[in-house]
Amino acid sequence: MQxxxxxxxxxxxxLISLLNLLILxxxxxxxxxxxxxxxxxxxxxxxxxxFENAQKAESDAKSAKKTYExxxxxxxxxxxxxxxxxxxxxxxxxxxxxxxxxAKADDIIRQAENDAKLEKQKAEAEIKHEITEVSTxxxxxxxxxxxxxxxxREFINTFIEKIGEDND
Amino acid sequence: xxxxxxxxxxxxxxxxxxxxxxxxxxxxxxxFELNTPIQTLPITESQVNxxxxxxxxxxxxxxxxxxxxxxxxTRRQHxxxxxxxxCEGLVLDNMGExxxxxxxxxxxxxxxxxxxxLLTLVGLYPPTSDFNVVAGxxxxxxxxxxxxxxxxxxxxxxxxxxxxxxxxxxxNVISEVATPVSMAFRHYGNVLSGSVISVLVATGLQGxxxxxxxxxxxxxxxxxxxxxxxxxVLSVYFDIFSGCLQAFIFAMLTMLYVATGxxxxxxxxxxxxxxxxx
Numbered sequence: 422m423q424x425x426x427x428x429x430x431x432x433x434x435x436l437i438s439l440l441n442l443l444i445l446x447x448x449x450x451x452x453x454x455x456x457x458x459x460x461x462x463x464x465x466x467x468x469x470x471x472f473e474n475a476q477k478a479e480s481d482a483k484s485a486k487k488t489y490e491x492x493x494x495x496x497x498x499x500x501x502x503x504x505x506x507x508x509x510x511x512x513x514x515x516x517x518x519x520x521x522x523x524a525k526a527d528d529i530i531r532q533a534e535n536d537a538k539l540e541k542q543k544a545e546a547e548i549k550h551e552i553t554e555v556s557t558x559x560x561x562x563x564x565x566x567x568x569x570x571x572x573x574r575e576f577i578n579t580f581i582e583k584i585g586e587d588n589d
Numbered sequence: 590x591x592x593x594x595x596x597x598x599x600x601x602x603x604x605x606x607x608x609x610x611x612x613x614x615x616x617x618x619x620x621f622e623l624n625t626p627i628q629t630l631p632i633t634e635s636q637v638n639x640x641x642x643x644x645x646x647x648x649x650x651x652x653x654x655x656x657x658x659x660x661x662x663t664r665r666q667h668x669x670x671x672x673x674x675x676c677e678g679l680v681l682d683n684m685g686e687x688x689x690x691x692x693x694x695x696x697x698x699x700x701x702x703x704x705x706x707l708l709t710l711v712g713l714y715p716p717t718s719d720f721n722v723v724a725g726x727x728x729x730x731x732x733x734x735x736x737x738x739x740x741x742x743x744x745x746x747x748x749x750x751x752x753x754x755x756x757x758x759x760x761n762v763i764s765e766v767a768t769p770v771s772m773a774f775r776h777y778g779n780v781l782s783g784s785v786i787s788v789l790v791a792t793g794l795q796g797x798x799x800x801x802x803x804x805x806x807x808x809x810x811x812x813x814x815x816x817x818x819x820x821x822v823l824s825v826y827f828d829i830f831s832g833c834l835q836a837f838i839f840a841m842l843t844m845l846y847v848a849t850g851x852x853x854x855x856x857x858x859x860x861x862x863x864x865x866x867x
C-alpha cells in the first residue's frame with residue numbers, strides 16, 4: 422500500500438475537508454447547540470414564570486393585607502361606637518331607674534307621713550273620746566248623778582279642744 | 590457508539606499498514622484512488638479518519654444531549670451546558686454581538702481540530718498533519734472572511750485594499766491571501782513536526798540504548814530501555830498540549846480574522862441608509 426507525500430496538495434481533498442468542517446458545524450448546531458439552547462430557554466422561561474408568580478403573589482398578599490387592615494380599623498371604630506352608644510344607653514337607663522326609685526321612695530315617705538298623721542289624728546280622737554268618757558264618769562261620780570251627757574259632752578269637747586289647741 | 594468509529598479506524602490501520610522495519614516519515618496511507626477531473630482523488634487515511642471523528646462527535650452529541658431536561662439536570666448536562674455557554678461566551682467576547690451565531694462553527698473548528706490531533710493518542714494518523722485537511726478549513730475561513738467583507742458591497746470591498754494608502758494595495762492583496770495559507774501551514778506544520786520529532790527521538794533513543802547497553806547479554810542487550818517513558822513525555826507535549834493549543838489557536842484566529850475583517854460600522858450605516866430610503 423502506498424502512501425502520499427508528506428506535503429501533497431490535492432484540490433479534491435481540500436474540498437472534502439472543507440465540506441467535513443461544514444458538516445461537523447451543522448451536526449454540532451443541530452444536535453448539540455440547539456437542544457442545549459432549547460433547554461436553557463425553557464429553564465429561563467420557568468424561572469421567569471416563577472418570578473412573575475412570586476411577584477404576583479406578593480402584590481396579592483400586600484393588597485389583601487391592606488384590605489384586612491382597613492377592615493380591622495373599620496371594625497375597631499365600629500366597636501368603639503357600639504360601646505359608646507351602649508354606655509350612653511346604660512347611663513340613661515340608670516338615671517331613669519334612679520329617678521324612678523327616688524319617686525317611689527318619696528311616695529313611700531309621703532304615704533308613711535300620711536299614715537302617721539292619720540294614726541295621730543285617730544289617736545287624738547280616741548284620747549279625746551276617752552278623756553270625755555273619763556271626765557264624764559268623773560263628773561257623774563262627783564255630782565253623784567247622771568248628768569245629761571249630751572249637754573255636757575259639748576261643753577267638755579270645747580274644753581278639750583281648747584286644751585288641744587294650747588298643746589298644739 | 591462513540592468509540593466504535595475510532596476502533597474501526599484502528600482496525601483499518603492495522604489491516605492496511607505495510608509492515609516495515611525502517612523508520613519512514615511519510616504522508617497518509619492511500620486506501621484507494623478515484624478518477625476525478627483535474628486531479629485524481631486519493632481516499633487517504635486523513636479523509637477516513639476525519640470521517641470517523643465526525644461520526645464519533647455526532648454520537649457524542651447524541652449521548653450528551655440525550656435526556657436533558659430543563660428542570661432536573663444531571664451532572665452530564667451541567668458539563669454540557671457549561672461547555673456550550675463557555676463557547677458562546679468566547680465567541681461573544683471575541684467577535685461581538687453580531688456574530689453570535691458563530692458559536693457552533695467555532696465549536697466545530699475546535700472539536701474537529703482537537704479530536705483529529707488527539708487521534709495520535711490511539712495510534713491513528715492525525716488528519717491535521719495532512720496539509721489538505723487544514724487547507725480546506727483555512728479555505729472555508731477565507732471564504733467567510735471575504736463574505737463578511739463583501740457585506741458592504743463590492744465597491745467597499747475593493748476600496749478596503751487601498752487602505753491606508755492606495756499604493757499599498759499589492760501588499761494588502763498578499764496579506765489577504767496569506768491569511769488562510771499561514772493558518773493552514775501553521776496548524777499542519779505544528780502537528781506534523783510533533784510527529785516527526787517524536788519519531789526521531791524514539792529512533793534516536795533506540796540507537797542510544799544500543800550503544801550504551803548493547804553489551805548486555807542476550808535479550809537484555811536487545812531491549813530498548815531508554816524508549817520507556819521518555820517518548821511519553823514528548824507525546825504529552827506534542828500530542829495533547831500542542832494538539833489542543835493548535836485547535837484553540839485556529840479557532841481564535843478564525844474569530845479574529847472574521848470579526849476584524851467585517852466593517853461593522855459601515856455595514857450598520859448602510860443598513861440605516863437603506864432603512865431611511867425605504
